[in-house]
Amino acid sequence: MTTLPAPTDALAESQRLIGMIEQLRGDLPFADDILALHRPTHRELETSATRSEQAVAAWREALARRWDSEVAGLRLYKRVVRQLAEHYGGEDAPEVQMLLRGGTDSDSTPSELLADLRRLQAALSVGLEFARERLPEVEQACAVLESAITDANQSETQRRVAVLDNRMARESYRRVRGETRRLLVAHYGEHMAHEFTDLLG
Numbered sequence: 566m567t568t569l570p571a572p573t574d575a576l577a578e579s580q581r582l583i584g585m586i587e588q589l590r591g592d593l594p595f596a597d598d599i600l601a602l603h604r605p606t607h608r609e610l611e612t613s614a615t616r617s618e619q620a621v622a623a624w625r626e627a628l629a630r631r632w633d634s635e636v637a638g639l640r641l642y643k644r645v646v647r648q649l650a651e652h653y654g655g656e657d658a659p660e661v662q663m664l665l666r667g668g669t670d671s672d673s674t675p676s677e678l679l680a681d682l683r684r685l686q687a688a689l690s691v692g693l694e695f696a697r698e699r700l701p702e703v704e705q706a707c708a709v710l711e712s713a714i715t716d717a718n719q720s721e722t723q724r725r726v727a728v729l730d731n732r733m734a735r736e737s738y739r740r741v742r743g744e745t746r747r748l749l750v751a752h753y754g755e756h757m758a759h760e761f762t763d764l765l766g
Contacts, residue, residue, distance in 0.1 A: 575735050576614060579607045582745065582765075595748055602741045606734070613727070613734040620720070620727035627720035631713040635675055638682055638706045645685060645699050652693065664688055675714045682707045 583603050590596040646664055650656045656665070664684055666677065673681065686707055689700045746765040 575738050576607075576610050578742075579603065579610055579738055582742070583607060586745075593752065595752070599745050599748060602744065606738050606741045609734045610738055613731040617724075617727040617731040620724040624717075624720040624724040627713070627717040631675060631710075631717040634706075634710040634713040635678055638678055638710045639673075641699075641702060641706050642678070642681055642685060645689070645696065645703065648699075649688075649692075649696060652696075660688075675710065675717075679707065679710050679714065682710065 583600065586593070586596050586599050586603065593599070646656075646661065649664070650658065650661045653660045655661070664681070666673070666681055682703060686700065686703045689696045689703060742765065749765065
């Protein structure tokens with residue numbers, strides 16, 4: 566199987582090929598047929614490349630928002646757990662141990678951090694007066710992190726779909742390109758124009 570051209574290479578190559586076919590319209594009896602194949606394929610390449618770029622940009626933004634939410638949530642979690650540890654006499658106190666997952670907090674996934682914050686939220690809702698003051702802050706951190714996780718997951722799905730669509734458009738272009746090459750070789754034989762051999766190999 567022939568490898569797919571890179572997205573920008575396929576677009577540039579497709580544009581050049583369309584331009585060359587248009588210039589030879591008077592000499593090629595099947596030029597309009599080739600153009601009828603290439604123009605929609607070229608438009609699909611452009612559309613899918615744009616969608617792919619937009620989806621990747623949105624995904625990166627969503628990851629950045631999720632990262633910011635994770636950092637803020639982890640800092641809050643550590644600060645409140647430290648306050649509870651001070652109140653109960655250390656991290657070994659059972660009241661503090663029930664909040665700790667084990668392992669290092671920095672190794673947690675976003676979902677694990679959200680679960681940690683939810684546990685902390687539940688403990689604060691029935692806990693000490695000073696800790697109860699932190700409850701709205703923890704609730705806000707949970708809501709922001711949960712939203713950021715959802716957005717990042719949706720953006721990842723959209724990115725994957727857009728990348729797949731782009732691959733399919735490039736595969737479609739590869740097939741149209743192959744058909745164009747076949748028609749040109751059948752018409753010109755081995756004496757195909759140098760420009761076409763450079764483009765179509």
